[in-house]
Every structure is written in structure tokens, then in C-alpha cells.
Amino acid sequence: MPIDILMPALSPTMTEGNLAKWIKKEGDAVKAGDVLCEIETDKATMEVEAVEEGTLGKIIVAEGTQGVKVNEVIALLLEEGESADAAAKAPAPKAAPAPEAPKTEPAKAEAAPAPKPAAVDHGDRVFATPLARRMAEQAGVDLAGVKGTGPNGRIVKADIEAAAGKPKPAAAPVAAAEAPKAAPAAAAAPAAAVALTKERVVALAGNIPYTEIPNTSMRKVIAKRLTEAKQTVPHFYLTVECEIDQLLKIRAELNGRTEGLKISVNDFVIRASALALKKVPAANASWSDDVILQWSQADIAVAVAIDGGLITPIIKQAEGKGLATISSEMRDLGARAKAGKLKLEEFQGGTFSISNLGMFGIKEFSAVINPPHGAILAVGAGEQRPVVKNGALAIATVMSCTLSVDHRVVDGAVGAAFLKAFKGLIEDPLSMLL
Amino acid sequence: MAEQNFDLIVVGGGPGGYVAAIRAAQLKMNVALVEREHLGGICLNWGCIPTKALLRTSEINHLLHHLDAYGFKAENVSFDIAKIVDRSRKVANQLSGGVKHLLKKNKVTVFDGSAKLDGVAGGNRKIKVEKDGKPVADLTAKNVILATGARARQAPGMEGDGKLIWTYKDAMVPKELPKSLLVVGSGAIGIEFASFYHNLGVDVTVVEMMDRVLPVEDEEISAFAKKSFEKQGLKIRTSATVKDVKKAANSVTATIEAGGKTESITVDRVIVAIGIVGNVEGIGLEGTKIKVEKTHVVADGHLYTGEPGVYAIGDLVGPPWLAHKASHEGIIAVETIAGMKTHAMDVTNIPGCTYCMPQVASVGLTEAKAKAAGHEVKVGRFPYIGNGKAIAMGETEGLIKTVFDAKTGELLGAHMIGAEVTELIQGYVVAKNLETTEAQLMETIFAHPTLSEMMHESVLDAYGRAIHF
Numbered sequence: 001m002p003i004d005i006l007m008p009a010l011s012p013t014m015t016e017g018n019l020a021k022w023i024k025k026e027g028d029a030v031k032a033g034d035v036l037c038e039i040e041t042d043k044a045t046m047e048v049e050a051v052e053e054g055t056l057g058k059i060i061v062a063e064g065t066q067g068v069k070v071n072e073v074i075a076l077l078l079e080e081g082e083s084a085d086a087a088a089k090a091p092a093p094k095a096a097p098a099p100e101a102p103k104t105e106p107a108k109a110e111a112a113p114a115p116k117p118a119a120v121d122h123g124d125r126v127f128a129t130p131l132a133r134r135m136a137e138q139a140g141v142d143l144a145g146v147k148g149t150g151p152n153g154r155i156v157k158a159d160i161e162a163a164a165g166k167p168k169p170a171a172a173p174v175a176a177a178e179a180p181k182a183a184p185a186a187a188a189a190p191a192a193a194v195a196l197t198k199e200r201v202v203a204l205a206g207n208i209p210y211t212e213i214p215n216t217s218m219r220k221v222i223a224k225r226l227t228e229a230k231q232t233v234p235h236f237y238l239t240v241e242c243e244i245d246q247l248l249k250i251r252a253e254l255n256g257r258t259e260g261l262k263i264s265v266n267d268f269v270i271r272a273s274a275l276a277l278k279k280v281p282a283a284n285a286s287w288s289d290d291v292i293l294q295w296s297q298a299d300i301a302v303a304v305a306i307d308g309g310l311i312t313p314i315i316k317q318a319e320g321k322g323l324a325t326i327s328s329e330m331r332d333l334g335a336r337a338k339a340g341k342l343k344l345e346e347f348q349g350g351t352f353s354i355s356n357l358g359m360f361g362i363k364e365f366s367a368v369i370n371p372p373h374g375a376i377l378a379v380g381a382g383e384q385r386p387v388v389k390n391g392a393l394a395i396a397t398v399m400s401c402t403l404s405v406d407h408r409v410v411d412g413a414v415g416a417a418f419l420k421a422f423k424g425l426i427e428d429p430l431s432m433l434l
Numbered sequence: 435m436a437e438q439n440f441d442l443i444v445v446g447g448g449p450g451g452y453v454a455a456i457r458a459a460q461l462k463m464n465v466a467l468v469e470r471e472h473l474g475g476i477c478l479n480w481g482c483i484p485t486k487a488l489l490r491t492s493e494i495n496h497l498l499h500h501l502d503a504y505g506f507k508a509e510n511v512s513f514d515i516a517k518i519v520d521r522s523r524k525v526a527n528q529l530s531g532g533v534k535h536l537l538k539k540n541k542v543t544v545f546d547g548s549a550k551l552d553g554v555a556g557g558n559r560k561i562k563v564e565k566d567g568k569p570v571a572d573l574t575a576k577n578v579i580l581a582t583g584a585r586a587r588q589a590p591g592m593e594g595d596g597k598l599i600w601t602y603k604d605a606m607v608p609k610e611l612p613k614s615l616l617v618v619g620s621g622a623i624g625i626e627f628a629s630f631y632h633n634l635g636v637d638v639t640v641v642e643m644m645d646r647v648l649p650v651e652d653e654e655i656s657a658f659a660k661k662s663f664e665k666q667g668l669k670i671r672t673s674a675t676v677k678d679v680k681k682a683a684n685s686v687t688a689t690i691e692a693g694g695k696t697e698s699i700t701v702d703r704v705i706v707a708i709g710i711v712g713n714v715e716g717i718g719l720e721g722t723k724i725k726v727e728k729t730h731v732v733a734d735g736h737l738y739t740g741e742p743g744v745y746a747i748g749d750l751v752g753p754p755w756l757a758h759k760a761s762h763e764g765i766i767a768v769e770t771i772a773g774m775k776t777h778a779m780d781v782t783n784i785p786g787c788t789y790c791m792p793q794v795a796s797v798g799l800t801e802a803k804a805k806a807a808g809h810e811v812k813v814g815r816f817p818y819i820g821n822g823k824a825i826a827m828g829e830t831e832g833l834i835k836t837v838f839d840a841k842t843g844e845l846l847g848a849h850m851i852g853a854e855v856t857e858l859i860q861g862y863v864v865a866k867n868l869e870t871t872e873a874q875l876m877e878t879i880f881a882h883p884t885l886s887e888m889m890h891e892s893v894l895d896a897y898g899r900a901i902h903f
Contacts (some may be wrong), residue, residue, distance in 0.1 A: 129869030131844050138842065150777075157844070157869055290734075296742060297557070317557070 002057050002076040009070045010039065010046050010344070017041045018066045018217055019074060024056045030077060037063075037074070040217055044311070044347070045340035054079045066214070128155035139164040218309040226368045233287075234407040237366045240419040242426040243396045244382045250429045254323070265399075266302070266356050267327040269379055271432050274298040274318035276421035277352060283418035284351050286372040287408040293372075301350035301370065302330065304337045311337045312370060314350045323433070358382060364400035374409040375418075378402045399426075438543075440466040440575040442771065443561050444764075445549040445717065448475020449757040450748030451581035452533050454764030459540035461772045466573055467542050468549035468563050474530040475583055476749075477757040480603050483529055485626055487522035488606065489789050492633035496791065503828055513634070515611045522606065545571055551578065551718030551744065559743045562718075577743045577771045580731065581764065582717055584710040584749035589618065592679055592706050598686050599679070599704045602627070612636055612702035616688055618676055620647040622788040624707035625659075629790035632668050639669040639699060641690055643708075646672055648788060650754075652800040652849035654815075658833055659851055662792055679704065712750050735778025737767040745771065759784050782847075785863045787856040792832055795859035798847030798866060801837050810840040812872075814896030816888045818852045820903040823883040829853035834892040836862075843871030848892075854885055861889055872897060 007017065018040040024030055035047045036056070057078035061068050068074065126143045128136070132155045136143050141163045148155035202210065215223075247268055255261050277284040277298040285294040298319045301312035313333035315326055336342050352374070355367040358381040367378040382399040389396075401422070405415045425432045440463075444455045447469030455467045472479045491513070498511045537544055547565035554560065558574040586601040588594065594601040605627050613636065617628045620642035632638045640647065640663075646656035647663070647670060660670055674692035687700045711729040723741040725732040731746040733739050739746050745767040748760030762779070769776045788794040804811050818824040818832035832852015839846055848862035865875055872893055880890040887902075894900045 130871045130874050131842060131869035134871055134873075135842050 002078050002082060003052055003054065004073045005036065005050075005075040005077055007061070007068045007070050007072045007074050008039070008048055010041050014041055014070060016067045016069050019061050019063060019068050020045055022059060022063045023047075026056055026059055028056045030054055030056050039068075040340075044342050044344070050077070052077060052079075054082075057082070066217075126155065127153065129157065131157050132160050135160040135164075216308050218311075222309055225371065229369050229371050233369050233371060235366075235369060235404050236407050236412070236415075237402055237404055238412070238415045238419055239364060239400060239402040240423050242399045242401060242423050243387070244399050244426060245397045247426060247429040248382070248397060250433075258324075261324060261327070262331075263323050263327045264330075265358065265382060266354070266379070267323055267330060268426065268429060268432070269354060269356065269377070269401075270300055270302060270315055270318055270326050270330065271321070271323055272422050272425040273352065273354060273377060274300055274315075274321070275425055275432055276418050278319045279421045280414065280418040282414045283375060283405075283410050285374045285409045286351065287374065287406055288372075292409055295351040298352060299350045301347075301353040301373070302333075303353065303355040303367075304334050306338050306340070311342065311347050312350065312353060313337050313342055313347050353377070354379065358399065364402055366402045367404050369404050369406055374406045375415065376404045377422075378404065435569060435572045437560075437572045437574050438466070439558070440464050440543070440573060442466070442577050442579065442768070443468065443549070443559070443573050443575040444579045444581060445561070446475065446581035446583055446748070446750075447473040447533070447537075447544070448581060448583050448748060448760065449477045450583070450750075450760030450764045451475065451579070452537060453761040454579050454581065454747065454768050455542045456536060456540045457765050457768045458771075459542055461768065461774075463768075463772070465540075465542045466545060466561075466575065467537060468545045468547060468561070468573075470546075470548045470565075472530055473533040473537070473544070474526075477760075478529045478533065479526050480606060482757055484522040484526040484606055485630070486789060487525040488518065488630050489626060489791075491518045491521065492630045493791060495635075496633045515608060515634075519607050545573070547571070548716065549573075550716065551722060554742070575743075577745065579737075579764065579767050579771075580717060580739075580744065580746040580750055581748045581760065582713040582750050584712045584730075584755060586706070587709040587711050589676075589706050589708055592618065592676065592704065594706060598681050598684075599706060602705070602707060605705045614701040614703075615639070616641065616676075616686070616699065616701045616704045617707065618704065619707040619709070620644075620670070620672075621649070621707060621709065622786070624705065625663075625788055625790045627705050627707065628663075628668060632666065633791065637669075637701075639671065639701065641671045641674045641676055641688075643675055644672065648794060650786070651788075651794060651796055652835060652837075652847070653802055654835060655794060655796070655833070655849045655851050659790070659792070659794060662831055662851075663790075666791075710749060710755055714750065736770045736776060737763050737779075738770070754781065754784055754786060756784065756786060783863065783867050785859045787859065789856060792829075792852045793855045794851045795855040796847065796849045797859060797863050798845070799837060800847060800849065801835075804837050804839075804846045809846060811846065812838040812840045812896040814838070814892040814894065814900070816891040816895055816900060816903060818885075818888065820891070821883075821885060821888045823885050823887070824853065826883070827853060834858075834888045836889075836892045836896055838872055838893075838896050843873060845870065845872070845875070848889075852885075858886055858889060861886060 020038040020040040022037045023035045030036065030050045031053055032050055034050045036050050037048050038045050039048055054077040057076040059075045061072065061074040127148060128143055129150065135157060139160060141160055143155060146155050146159050146163045149159055150156035247265065251263055251265065251268065254263055281294055284298055285292050297317045299314050299316045300318045301314045303310050303312050315321065315329055318326060333342065333346060350373060353370045353376040355376060356379040357365060358379055361381050364380040365378050367376045369376050378401065380400040382397050384395055385398040387394055387396045387398065403415055403419055442458045442463045442465050444451045444465065444467045447467055451467060452473060455465045458465045477483065495513060498508060501508055545563050547563040547570040550562045552560040552562040555574065558576055559578045561573040561578060563570040563573060592599055594604065596604050602623055611634060615631050615636050615638045617624045617638060617640045620640050624640065625648060628638045628640050646653065647660050648656050664670055671690055671692050674690050676688050677691045677696065678689040680687045685700050685702055686704050687698060688704065689696055689698050712731065714726050714729060714731060719726065724739045724744060731739060731751050733746045733751045737745045737747050747763035747767050749755045766776045766779060782798045785795060785797040799807065801811060801813055814836040816834045819830045824830055824832065829852065832855065835849040836845065837847040838844065845862065845866050848859065850859060875893040880887045891900045891902055895903065
């Protein structure tokens, strides 16, 4: 019997991924630990290793296939002595959609599930407890629109209470989110929301010519998370101007002193942020419906632009790290981010984020908060500007920094206190060398 | 002392702690367990298990004195209390040894001593282990589960002295059988001892402050139990308090006040079973964010205390104070630590069992509590006297009561008294946990002849459909 190689779940939340590349070809001998293929998940590309020995008999899911469900059979491994015939009986490989595939038919994704008889798929069956079913019927809630929180996603009593907008203390978070549209008829709301289909967008643009660029997993995650953030997090913005002449001088001195040391302005910004968060811990916090979580360490996520999107590797416990450490860690993370080789734990989490567009000449901007973080610092370019000092005009190198703040967690005064501490450190960089 | 690092440190080796440690080991954590006295905790060594051994012997004694009903005849039936106690201790020791083996099998490192939270270093919790005031080990781990349990609550003026006034521990290892006994408190522990001693022929009086025995149970069950106990010859004083105790050389005279009247009784021994207090002292809670309310640590539905990396489970936290609740909390805490999706503890799904005679078992809301929570209820009842198996067994005293939400058919609670109800209750617990309604319970086929048929009939009765009554 050939061994099924399944689409692995590379993180607890992963439900599907793209089969980026097959490293082994049909007929290749495979040892345990060999890299079989690469899989593109939400944010990173990961290698899938063989767990058993054999010959790669048949590739079921072709290179380039998107949205492969976790646990779907992606290939068959032949054990010693098995012929390729055994694999030949397997279903033909699913063709990868050609890049310029004519994608005019709607609901292509929905049509796909048909040719996988073996896959575990609940299909149209709704899993709900008897009590949940009866309560849904009585409350006029359509089970199809309810997300189950019970074992294996089963719909339980609490889910119906939440969907029906019945206030129950334990279920408050869900209930609160759903409450505004809790009119019985609105239960089917998800389907009613206007979907931004390609056709609709093309029509809105006036049916002009265009090129299609597929939405990568990363693109979908960016779209989803940032839309959610802008819609659910009450942002406000605080801007401060920092003079960085001193900082640039010290940076040049430090980098000149040690061979190979290349501390960037951004490394100073990371360190100053971490120290300022330590000084103003109220700014290092996240919102939850139960309590505000004030973090005991400053894990700073730094946005890095990569091909096709961006990723936010994290400098963990940055408050305890010196400039040299931050600099070398950041260089390593940045390089691996660009190569798509970051590990999950290196870019998931964090307590605060920094986005720096200074190198692109942006004077100042405001960034979208990356939940669950309570704030994000948008850093502009350092440039010479006229400033007034002691009543006289002077020239200084100035860098504008704008803090986007989640008002549920951090109020204006706290945000200002953080920026004051940050500015103090940036303008007196010796104080952050300690 | 060199620090030893673990993924998880469990403080306390009772049914909460040792289960948590094993679950964590299953999840590939490197686990340390610190126990100061005996693996298995109170449950195994001085609680659930040895008392069940004692109660079994007392049931046998009861049966031996009622052989006539079954056509037997035996004369000069007697027992040796030392042997009865010895058997109970052997049972406890066997199981404690079993826990030791299980922990070893799961590669849990066990430390003998008392543990104390000792601050944080490098993102890890520090734990100091001491034995008899001497340091044993310094441990560190990202997470700590506190499972230090509880101890008997002392009554002012009736502090246990090990001689005349007993706590549960003394009551489990009597050197000789008292002729008369006063039990203060009619919760599960008090009533079980009352039943045990009464069945061995001791003259037992129970004093309860509340207006009924087994006050956490459904009122109807409490009333049924009281009537049954009194029929057996137990003396029950409800809405009563012990005003004063005077100790003599080998007896105690207690003044009991009930309804404005006082009575004075003289007994050989007194058992005080008026509840428990959490073991919150000496474990380093000072200076942490951990809150203690009424001698118990405050934790959320996932057993998190609010202090980073510190969870608390079992008798140390809120009620009900039951071994199986502690074990389940241990699982929730460990799986939460492991980042798994866990469900918050729902106390209405925790069964409670009392092994007196007749046995009492329940799950969920009592009829009164269901009404107080705003439910319109449908109540079903079925008596043991209507059940073939019960009659065949000669166990015709008992009642099974079910409480449903009239609108949704949700099983809100089940309350049982009678033979073997402590085993039967699990049927309702499963049903409740799966959120079945009366419809699924009615559709379920119950084997005949069994006591469990009464569980079916009780559900049918709630909807006016009982067949056999």
C-alpha cells in the first residue's frame, strides 16, 4: 500500500496552504528527513520533510496549487518493492491553475471539493448539539450562519445565545460583536454583505483593461487583518518631531569603531521604543474584553517589506538588548524574512510594532495597528529642516514619528508620555547606550 | 544550589496536581511535581478512597444484620475495628503507590518537600523547595500550577484534639469504636461518617446549622435523606448550633441550640466537619497579583490567577471542592498552558456524590436554583419502589428527580437518592455535557432490568409520560 503524504498543518491555525514547489520528483528515492516540497502558508514558506523512507510514487497536488486543505493527500510514497502501478490507480494530479487561467467562471473554489472522496469534509452537514438545534429553531437563528465553539467546531448552547443576542455574561465577547445587528432577520448578514468580486470591481472601475495578480496567502492575511484592525480598533494618532543630529554622530562613531558593526537609525528607534515602553508600561498593553493586558516585556515587531507583501519579525524582550544585539538580530531576521525562511514564532506575537519608511524618503505617515498590539510607531525620513532655537532660525536633521494608538488601551496622555520618553532617548542617544 | 529548569512545576500531588503533571508529560513537557506529604493527596490518603473502604465495610455490617430478608441466618456476627481500619489504610497505600508509579512512568520528576513561589528570573518562575526548614532544590519553569489543596475548617471552641474531638483524619482511624458520637456538619463528609459509624452500631447525632441535611442538594432530596436517616435511627438536629462543649476524661457534653431551645447531650466523641479552608499559607502568594478570597485563591475559568505563569486548581480555588473537579481543572490548566483550545469550567456539569446510606448523587441546578435563575421548569420524579430491579435487590428506598427547562428541554439538573446512584449519575452527566434535551433521553433505550430504567422514567415523568408509575 502506498503511503499517503498529507498536507501538513504547520501552525495550529493553518487550515490551508499553497503548494509552492516540489523539491523531489516522481521516482526520486526519499529518506526520512529529506525535504519533499515547499509550502507557502499565511506568511512564510516552509519545507515539508519526509517522515518515512521510500520512493515518491505520485504527485497528486501539482506545484503551484493554491488553497490546499490541511490533511489533503498531496502525494503517494511507495515502500520498497512496491511498483509505480500501485500509485497509478490514484487519482490524476490536479492541475495547477495556469497563471493566466481564464478565471471568468464564478465560484471556482466551490466547485473544487468534488474530486476528493477520501478527504474529511463535513460538507453541508451542520454539527450542533440537540439543545443548540432546538434553541436555534426557537430563536429563528439559521445554524448555517453560526460558528461553533464546541469540540471540533460543534455548535453549542452558548453559540446560539450569542447569535441570538441574548446577553449571557460568559458569552459576552461574541454577543457584543454581534449585538448591533441582532435583529432576527439579520442572522444571514454574512452572506448579504456586498462581496468585492472581481466582476464588481472591474465594473466599478469602468471596465478598463487590466492584468490579474493572484492573491497570495500573505496578501489575504494582510487584507483580512488590517481591515479588521481599521474597522474594530479605534485608532488615533500622535506625531512628534525628533532631532537626530546627535544620534547620527554617535552612530557614525560607533560604526567606525568596530569592524563589521553597522547599526542603523532603525536599530536606535527599536531600542528607544523598548526603553520608552519600559518607562511608560501603560503604552505596552493590549486590549481584551475581560482585562487590559499590560505586558511585562517589550517584544517589538518590525515591519519588513518583502516580495509580495510585508512581514513583521520580532525583537523579543528588546528592553534588555543592546544596540549591537538588536542590530545583528534585525539583520538576521530581515535577511531570512526576505528569503521566506522565518520560523512561525519569529513573526507571530509581539507587543508593539514599528514601521519605518524613512529609507523611501517618506516624511511622515500613520500606520495601521497590528492587533493585538496597542500601538504602532510610524517612522519617517531624517531630513534637514529649518527649526527655531532660542528665537533664531537654525538647521537640524529632523525625523517625524507618528504613533497610532488603540484608544481602548492607551489614552492620549499615555501616548504622549511614551512619545516624550521616546523623543528624549532619540535626542540624547548616549542615554540609551547605558 | 544549582537551579533545575522545567517546563512546568506542579505544587501538590493530589488528584488535581498529579493528573495535571501526567497530562503535561503527555504533551511533552518536562514536569516537576512537589509534594510535601503523600502522593495522591487527601483524596487518596485521607479522603475519598479510605472512607469508601470504611463505608463498604459498614454496608456489609448492615447487610449482615438484615440477612433474614434474603433468607439467610447467621449468629454472633462481629467485627474487629482494628482490621476494618487496617483494610482502609492498605487500600489507601496501594493507590498512593500506584500514583508514584504513574508519575515515574510518565517521567515526572517528584520532589519531596514544600514549595514556595520565589519570584521571577529571565521570564521563568522560581520555586524554592524545602523540607523541614532545609533547602531541597531550586526549580525554575515558565509555568507553575498551584494545587496545594485544603484542610478541615476548625470550629472555635471545638478544635480537633485527636482524642475527644476528631477531624476527618482522626475519624478515619479510630482505635476503638465510640458508643456515641456527635457529628457537627451534615455536608458530604459529616454525613458519610455519620452513616459509617451508625452502621457499625454507634449512637450518632448530627447537628446541622442550615435547615436541612446535605444543604447543597435539592431540597426534596435533603428531606428524603433526613427521613431515611431518622428511620434508620440516626438523630438529626437541623437549624441547630453547638453552643458549648465541655470535655470530661472520656466524654464530651455538648449544648445544642435549635429554635430557641437548648438540649444537652453527652457523647464519647465529636466529629467536626463544617467545611474546609484552602492551603494558601507558606506558598509565596505574598507580593504577587494572586488574590485570596475566603481562604481560597481566585482563578478564572481557565484557572489562571492573574500572576504571569501561575495557575491554581482544585480545593485551593473555588467550589465545588471535589477530587474530579480538581483533576479536570488540572487538565484545563495544562492544556491552556500548552496553547490548546480549552473550554472554561462549567460547574453545572460537575457531578457530586455522597456515599452515605442511601447514597446521594446530583449534577446541575436544583429545582429551587433553576427557578431562581429564571427558568420555567418541568420536573420529573421516579421512586425506587416502582422499579423491578430495585425491588429484586431489596433496595426500594430512593428517588430520581430531573429538572428540565420547560421551553428548551435542556436538562438543567438531576438529583438522585438510593442504591448505586453514585454510579448511575454519570448517565445524566454525559447527557448534560452533550447538551441533550428531553427528546434524546426519551429516545434512548435503557436496559431491563436495571436501576437506570428509573432515569428514563424520571425524564418521561417530567413530560407526563411515565410508564411504570
